[in-house]
Amino acid sequence: MxxxxxxxxxxxxxxxEAPIERAFSVFTEQFDGIKPRDHTVLAVELAESVFEPCExxxxxxxxxxxxxxxxxxxxxxxPPNRLVFSWELNPQWQIESDLEKTSEVELRFxxxxxxxxxxxxxxxxxxRHGEGWEGTREGxxxxxxxxxxxxxxxxxxxxxxx
Amino acid sequence: xxxxxxxWTALGDPTRRAIFARLAEQPRAVGELAGELPVSRPAVSQHxxxxxxxxxxxxxxxxxxxxxxxxxxGVGALRAQLDGFWIKALAxxxxxxxxxxxxTQ
Numbered sequence: 001m002x003x004x005x006x007x008x009x010x011x012x013x014x015x016x017e018a019p020i021e022r023a024f025s026v027f028t029e030q031f032d033g034i035k036p037r038d039h040t041v042l043a044v045e046l047a048e049s050v051f052e053p054c055e056x057x058x059x060x061x062x063x064x065x066x067x068x069x070x071x072x073x074x075x076x077x078x079p080p081n082r083l084v085f086s087w088e089l090n091p092q093w094q095i096e097s098d099l100e101k102t103s104e105v106e107l108r109f110x111x112x113x114x115x116x117x118x119x120x121x122x123x124x125x126x127x128r129h130g131e132g133w134e135g136t137r138e139g140x141x142x143x144x145x146x147x148x149x150x151x152x153x154x155x156x157x158x159x160x161x162x
Numbered sequence: 163x164x165x166x167x168x169x170w171t172a173l174g175d176p177t178r179r180a181i182f183a184r185l186a187e188q189p190r191a192v193g194e195l196a197g198e199l200p201v202s203r204p205a206v207s208q209h210x211x212x213x214x215x216x217x218x219x220x221x222x223x224x225x226x227x228x229x230x231x232x233x234x235x236g237v238g239a240l241r242a243q244l245d246g247f248w249i250k251a252l253a254x255x256x257x258x259x260x261x262x263x264x265x266t267q
Contacts, residue, residue, distance in 0.1 A: 017260050
């Protein structure tokens with residue numbers, strides 16, 4: 001099956017014309033502008049996404065009404081080379097409280113020149129979510145998550161990154 | 163090269179998205195889907211075939227019908243949505259990183 005052949009990770013590499021320190025700080029400090037805004041677990045409109053730049057830091061969305069929803073934790077913070085954070089959202093784009101059913105994202109920053117940085121992203125252990133989903137598949141139908149994020153497939157962009 | 167649809171191309175079609183969304187609500191037979199959508203029964207069957215090849219839906223026989231439901235494995239669909247998420251995020255990241263460089267130079 002296609003799924004198995006593709007494994008349980010999503011890997012992306014992108015090269016940016018910026019020094020490694022800047023690339024790292026932009027990702028963490030301007031995370032609000034990077035995270036696609038149509039992805040939030042909040043019930044209200046998203047005010048901002050906050051990435052606390054330290055190990056153990058919280059990653060959360062804040063709504064316009066002040067409500068907050070933490071959906072990740074910083075597991076490794078090693079500027080300017082490496083960043084790892086958890087991904088505590090389930091396939092219905094809701095908070096997963098069982099950490100056994102969460103995945104993680106690692107970013108590695110590699111200086112190709114003093115002004116150019118390669119960023120390697122790996123979102124791994126997706127099968128953990130799969131197990132969680134399998135266990136609740138009877139309830140999948142009642143969730144409205146699917147229709148919400150399916151809209152995103154409508155305008156599939158030609159991938160510029162691999 | 164053999165054409166093998168992935169989750170992206172499979173869900174790139176609005177009718178297939180509609181079918182998939184309905185199957186996510188609850189398992190259905192071909193006839194039920196055809197009755198709910200402005201699509202003929204053979205067309206629904208063809209769309210289901212693509213969704214099945216992409217690993218997004220599976221079917222099982224119930225009596226003399228086949229009931230289709232979303233693949234409980236889910237990893238394929240999850241991969242597809244995260245794939246799209248990170249493509250968008252990294253494109254925005256590249257723009258931000260390069261813009262910042264220009265501004266400070």
